[in-house]
Amino acid sequence: MxxxxxxxxxxxxxxxxxxxxxxxxxxxxxxxxxxxxxxxxxxxxxxxxxxxxxxxxxxxxxxxxxxxxxxxxxxxxxxxxxxxxxxxxxxxxxxxxxxxxxxxxxxxxxxxxxxxxxxxxxxxxxxxxxxxxxxxxxxxxxxxxxxxxxxxxxxxxxxYKYKKCGKCETFNLEFYNGKPYINAEVTIDSKKIPVKLLIDSGGSDVLWLFENDSLGIKSSNAFFNDFLGHGLSGSVYGKRTKIDALSLKSFVLENANVAYPDSASISIARKFKDRNGSLAGNVLKRFNIIFDYQKAIITLKKNALFKEKFSYNKSGIELAHDGVRFVKEIDDRILKEKTGLIRNHDAINSTKIVIDTQYKMSLKPAYTIVELRNDSPAKKAGLLIGDVVLRINNKPTHQFSLQDVMHEFYDDSGKHIRLKVDRNGKVLNFSFNLENPFKKKKIPKYLGIL
Structure with a gap:
């Protein structure tokens, strides 16, 4: 992000x-x-x-x-x-x-x-x-x-001509330094709180909130610390958790993801005193939207993505496309016989078959671990920042987009992940299970002395 x-x-x-x-x-x-x-x-x-x-x-x-x-x-x-x-x-x-x-x-x-x-x-x-x-x-x-x-x-x-839309909701926009803000409502610990949010299509998250105890905007006890994204002046870190609901008038997104960025990372964002956070791409994509800055309004209509479930990265790994690497691939497979090319089932016992396998070296994307969450399954398994992921669950990563590879880490808790990585020229294998980042740690029981 x-x-x-x-x-x-x-x-x-x-x-x-x-x-x-x-x-x-x-x-x-x-x-x-x-x-x-x-x-x-x-x-x-x-x-x-x-x-x-x-x-x-x-x-x-x-x-x-x-x-x-x-x-x-x-x-x-x-x-x-x-x-x-x-x-x-x-x-x-x-x-x-x-x-x-x-x-x-x-x-x-x-x-x-x-x-x-x-x-x-x-x-x-x-x-x-x-x-x-x-x-x-x-x-x-x-x-x-x-x-x-x-x-x-x-x-x-x-x-521009507006069409009647009974399933749409229209909101007034406010502007600060040319950026659009919308009024919404969040439900935290069963308390409904009005919030003013920057509309941020350049963020891939769901929702950011700025903690404010006096308003009741604060993280629950069930949270984990994580990398949140890249800003103009550096990386942003903070807490990730859930809220009961995010409401945009009649549109309600329940059990939504939320991040609370560290205050030091967002000091410039808080210059607009009325701002409570940001509404980002993982919410915006659930609507088809009309932006009308001239009239200072925005119109939302639910689309097919509205009910897509919210999920978190359960591995602790953030990957980046870090250059390319040479990959040996099969270029062609030629079957030959003494008299020519074998077709269908024409081969007989007396026919000599030669399998001539040719290879080519291709440049393919290298996906490198650039962030690794503390106490995450991947960290505990022994993976390190800088490891180049070659295969995931026995599938070559270069055959997939970065987004597709990362999608594997958002799967259900308990899913087994096997990674083959290149660490400074040495190929290593690791495995771990995806874990719910909010899972409470078990407290060991000790037998008392009678």
Whole structure:
């Protein structure tokens, strides 16, 4: 998961318009780990961007060496701070860039190029991501997000017509530094508490809450400490637990996951005093959504993902796509006989069959353990950060996406996991069972002396 917050900066630039007679366009996206990845063309070069309602200005990950290709110019150096406990991050501000998303185009767009390599989203998602874009699209256009069919529909506000929807709920939006906030309700220990939440499509979690004893917003005793995500200024850690319910008017999500980030990691996020947390991708994906910043409203309609159960990573492992490795694969298998190729069952006892197995060396993704939760099954089994996972339950990991491999760790408690890993050139085998992270530890009984 990636979370981002920029400072309150002042900008002057163009706006997005749609260059067709319908003043509307539909764009397909990829939904990866609850995040929306869209194609964006910058100065004529097509890239992949994360669509993030929680980011003020477009950001290019400059460590990917795209500046020269994009012909970025008119730059000045600035420093930004976001979530996490790290230092300020150096960035180059550039103006007068041409950005196109489908038929939507902005001829004078400000953007930022960031050099911090730890902000590379591609290893975390297992998919190339070159940057992040958010507020500029939402503030200029009405944005429909169809999570179930994975497409966006962008429409100029003057051309948009609302349809009657008896199964929809509409909410007023509030804005702070250009970011949208929604009023919701959480139920914690049977107490209903109104909350104001940032709508954060750039976060893959369910819900973040900022602990506040006076409001009754606090973690239950059944929690575990975990890595929560990457911020602009470093990693974010905190507690994970459950709440009784999250309510968005008539839409109620029961037994929902929640994270309580450490206060030191979110100091900049708490500058908006009324904010109680964030509503992220694992909730948003359960709805098809209309964002209308012009009228300051958002419309939600349940989709096929609404009833998907909430689950936690029961292994304690976080993987990242860490480069590539050579894999020996069967390229072709040729069956030959003296007189030619054997077909069907024409072979007879006197026929000599030669199986000529040819191999090729291919470059395949390497999935490396980058986070390992303390007291987790994987940690207790002896796995270490830096181990490259070669096989999971006897299946080569390179045959699957990073998301598919990680999905195995969200299965039911008790499922047996077998991993083959490469540790500094040595192949090792490990096994463990997935465990409920909230499972209470058994207290050993001691026999008294009579």
């Amino acid at each position: 990636f979370v981002l917050l920029l400072s309150n900066l002042v900008f002057s630039q163009g706006r997005f318009t749609i260059q067709n007679k319908h003043r509307s366009d539909k764009i397909k996206f990829k939904l990866i780990n609850n995040l929306i990845i869209i194609p964006v063309k910058i100065n004529g070069v097509t890239l992949s961007f994360l669509l993030d309602t929680g980011v003020s200005k477009p950001i290019i990950f400059n460590f990917l060496n795209v500046s020269d290709t994009l012909k970025i110019k008119n730059t000045e150096t600035i420093f930004l701070r976001g979530l996490g406990e790290g230092e300020l991050v150096e960035a180059l501000k550039s103006n007068n860039n041409i950005i196109r998303i489908g038929e939507a185009i902005n001829l004078s767009q400000d953007l930022y190029a960031i050099f911090e390599a730890n902000l590379d989203l591609a290893p975390k998602l297992g998919f190339p991501v070159h940057g992040i874009i958010g507020n500029d699209i939402f503030s200029d256009l009405i944005v429909e997000v169809n999570y179930s069919k994975e497409y966006l529909k962008l429409t100029e506000p003057e051309a």
